[in-house]
Amino acid sequence: MNTISLDKPLIKRRPFSFEKWAPALLLLTAIILYVVACIVTGQTQYLTLDNLLAVVGRSIALGITAIGQTFAILVASIDLSVASLISASAVLSSVVMNGNPDMVVPAIVLALILGAVVGLLNGLVITQLKVNPLIATLGMSLIIQGVLSAFVSNFAGSVPEEFQFFAYGSVFGLPFGTVFFFGLAFLAFFILRYTRFGSQIYAVGGNPDAARFAGISTTKMIVSAHIICSICAVIAGLYLASRLRSGAPWIGSDGLYDLESIAVVVIGGTILAGGRGGIWGTVAGMLIFSLVDSFFNIIEIDAFVKQVLRGVIIVAAVAFYSVKSRRAVA
């Protein structure tokens, strides 16, 4: 780990952009699969615009989480604490709001502060105590879950009608949640692509030693990435609280948002070793997940077969990129 790996170029090199187009190819495959399934089973009513919006809306919470996870993975870290944090954020906001519209803003602010603190702690444990990110965030996940379930064991509090706009409202005839998701994705894209902060994130993940030589503080970047990741998880928690009208301590872990968000990011072509990938890949990954889910529903596949296939799909999709890479794997 201490040696400079030979296979990570110091300068980003873009020869044949297979990796760049691979998420799009996978997404296209998923779309074709979905459309063919609709036509073959004679359920063309699933091809209306309304329905396609519903498909996109299936995984908003997962998508928001995955956007944050992308930042963590880009700096060669990872975050397993997102699922517990989602639950914590949903419960905290719903308890603070407790049906009162005046408390919406304080609740959101509190939740965001919670996210920032958790992200900061994750980042510090990883950079200062040199704890492997997987363990650091797994530990954090256990701690959050423990604290949370010490206080609540069921749905707690409720969100006022006004706040349900997040999940159920619409703007310009489009579901607000979906619009928000794409807005967030665009913001993340902008940060990563057009700001110095963004290029430093890539630099730290791609080659920490070179980044350090170039005067970039890896600590600062890793901590920032984790704060962003946790804040996204908190937003996903707020979205779920709005969607479920309340928060419960199991919604994050039941939704498997930790492992699924990682799967979405890597299916989107961001590599676990860090430094390569991007937001649009993650968006494609999230859409692939939604399409596959809907596809399974349309062809009415057995729930257990569905699970088997989902595992295979995750590995196959990642293999689709990685099989060509020369990088060392572990």
Place this chain on the structure above:
Amino acid sequence: MHKLVKHSLALGLMMSLPTMVMAQNFDDPIEFAKQKEQLTMTANGPANKPWEQYIGDRLASTQRFAKKGGSTVCFSNAGVNNPWRVVGYTDMIEEVALHSDIKAFIHVDAEGSDDKQIADINDLLAGGNCDILIVSPNTTAALTPAVEKACQQLPVIVFDRGVQTNCPVTFIHPVGGYGFGIQGAEFVAANVEKGSNVLMLRILPGVDVLETRYSSGLRVLKEAGLNIIGTEFTGADNAKTKSIVEDYLQRGTIDAVWMDAGATAVAAIEAFEDGGYDIPVFVGEDQQDFLQKWKKMDITAIAPTYPTYQWRTAIIAASRILQGESVPGPEWVLPQASITKANLDEFINEAMPPLHYAMCGCEDMPNYPQAWGGK
């Protein structure tokens, strides 16, 4: 030292608790009394078909939903993630096969996720061409908005766990958690001395139907003057259950074991068996492995049930509603009988799998027992 840690932790938790714990009351004396009464009431309907019976006499009229020709029944399932749901779902599939009026049965499985189930219901509403929607909610509170939305478009049936709205045509469920708790605890109270040690084993906190079983069980046991030596969560894990009981046996005697669900009852019995202890009074459930062990070892036991036949009832209700026949509603309360020593033999069937739920009401169905995994 450890006491200090323990107390300060406990204090910290307690101080913040009152402000955090919310509404839902799982120890409601009115509901307790109501279910206690329902346990003894005679149900309406054919006595040999408890899945068609109902307690009380309120009916919901459904002429407005009458439909000519074959119908499409849609079902949003919370999941088939435990044996109880597997048995129930099999009941349902077999019941569908008995109805020629049901042309199509569309089933979507949310795999235990609220978020997914909401999306599933939206999908069905948008494109499923459903004539009626059956929902078995993953959780009560979270699914309420989705069910309310569905009610505006088509008739809805909810069963097992409820929702916080009266909009469905009917909500099908057996008597309930309080009833289940009462049945087991009253049996324990009747079969041990006052002051005896009772171990209470629960699956996990927070689930409505399990919380009410516990609160009513605890109430009855306490009123009978019994000594609760501990309440532990097993997570429905056999190994953990057995370990917990072994630990308690190391520290003292156990005169009775009360469980809020019977899936791990045999593991708990084995802890006594392997340690060379006599088997105490047991509250289990209607799983075959427990019933068989009970008979084989001649245990003083009872099996309250949460009948899987309610999955049949959901289809029967759907079919009747689409023919415009009235159904019990807004609640369809099914009878909830216990299995006792007197009728144990009726329910034992060695050909069935260990975790088959005997109160399935499925013995007369055409594909019994193969469809349920029997031989």
Place this chain on the structure above:
Amino acid sequence: MNSLVTFARRYTSINWANINPVYFVLAALIVAIILNNPNFIEPTGYMNFLKRAAPLAILAAGQLYVIVSGGFDLSVGSMITLVVVGSSMLTNNDPAATMWVIPVMFGMGALVGLINGMVVCYLRVPSLITTLGMMITLNGFAFLWSGGAPRGYLPDTFRFFGRVSYKDIPLIHMLPVALIVLVVVGLILYWLMHKTNLGRMIHAIGDNPNTAKLAGVSVNQARISAFIVSSLSAVVAGILLGGFAGVSTSVGVGYELQAITAAVLGGAVLLGGRGSVPATIAGALTLMAIFTLLNFLGMPQPVRQIVQGLILIAAVALTMRRKGKHANS
């Protein structure tokens, strides 16, 4: 005389620093447990403890192979479930079937490990994702095979390994078969890891795959072997767990993370290169001792989770400090 003292001091001081702290932690925990529950000194007390810890200890020792080689194996929990469910399906209540069902299970384990290893080596999918996919797939497969609910009991011949204890043995009164299994499997895994060429290769590729390759180590072969060992240890753990408590579809849930935690408590360095089988087994016993102690203290589940999380982070932070010091000196 003087030099002897210096020698002795140096000897002891070196010795103390080199002993893995997990052993002290374990000893301290056991003392704490005994203070809380004197019954623990009775054979039924500590033997039951060892019996329960055996599956995790074996699983963690197997997981260690993958960790030392630089990867993770998240599929072991589902593998346990598959072994228990699959065995109940195959034995079909026939006590004689155990004879061939157990070898079949080992065959299945080897196959799963082989697939994990090959996907990582040849399709170059990171082990985290490979074994995550395998975890989901195997779990689905276990449910699919049994139709969601186990369809048979496990016969007593199968349950022998996890359930039975030899009684009336002088001195210790009882000796669980599971403990014998732990000792035997532990010795094999120790020998394989620390005394054979395979063990050296696994250490080498975890330390630095590029140098290992240059030094002539067959990286793929060693890595695939590590995954196979891990899956096989999951089969053993499954046989013990199924034996201990019978059939259920959730038996393996969460074991993958517990196994990784145990290895980490034993001082294994994630992403490879360092780890010891005895220390990992001690790590597993430590984890179980923590749970037992918290249980005796009457701590509710949430507190257990918090403590587990804190200990996990502290253990790794400590290991990294130790590693850093050694590197500097």
